[in-house]
Amino acid sequence: MNNTENKPLMVLAGIGEGLGTALAARFAEGGYRVVGLSRSAREWPLPGYFAIACDLTKEAEVKATFEQIERQHGVPEVVIHMVGDLLIAPYLQLSAAAFEGVWRSMVLSAMLVSQQAVTRMLPAVHGTLLFAGATASLRGGARFAAFASAKFALRGLAQSLAREFHSQGIHVAHVILDGLIGDADGTELDPVALAESFWMLAHQPHSAWTHELDLRAQLERF
Template structure:
């Protein structure tokens, strides 16, 4: 395993930010591996289709990746499940699937990688948050409740694993990410959206921070975005 490039693992490596992360990590000298529920039409590096909320699938896949590549140096949780509906029309199933997609998947990912990373001397674990991580808007009760929980989980992981050399960071993406789908849905000027490549560059910068100046929470937004 000493001859391998260090592993960069992205959970939720769909088209858009997920693939930009893999491409940027590859350029930075890492071995990019993506996992997710749906395989993109094109992918950077290896991609493994898996249910991120399934305990058995995640345990087996992460165990196999670590056996092949060693403990990852960078891990990103980038999974999301967006539900937008009035509270009276939001079902219990809506809450369960948003929590499974975002919170349960992050728990399983962390359970698979944190101890191996600690034994290997450390690394970086980054969680993609959103505006809803800080503010629950009308019609976003399912999404915001899961994002709030994800933020709390990330804080707990940071306080537990930072002494073991693992840099745990939560990144609030306060804006619409520029993808083909978002351009169709929102009809926005791309200069007013978040560039996936620029977000990915910020993630690499987090992974390269010296231990004397670790950032736990970083908020990113376009210059035109109010806050």
């Protein structure tokens, strides 16, 4: 195990440009090693960052990836799931394959990642599991049938895991990102500010855990 620095580990499932890189940077700045999982295994110029290629919808691949992470880096203290698959389509033109694909991408991946994370966190009676939701976690808009139903399911999964594992020391939280992510001008969600909220959730004392947090820009209507 490559753990000579004795730093805590954060695993980011579904890293991409924007919020993903802001999260990786925030945790790296806070003293964490960061492992980013994506199909492309793209490298980012961050200290203590490691990229691993993984299809998060494939059970055997996710299991093997977490085994590799444990061998090379140790057990993660924080795991963040932030896979997005935004499909906007008229409902009557929505194919079963496309609908299932969105569900697999956002919900099945969350189930597979969280199983591997929780399995490793339980012996330590410690860990944080964060899920990134969206406006569609609470409200299904027209032409958002696939995306909204998957985000509703993700929210339900997070609630179930929180009720099952909070008492065993694992903090589970669902973060609703209500709005577009972009510039820090008050009209869009600032990824750097969002990353600060995820950092806060990962370091709350056991006596005051947040389960659900909704975040929006100052000028976002809700």
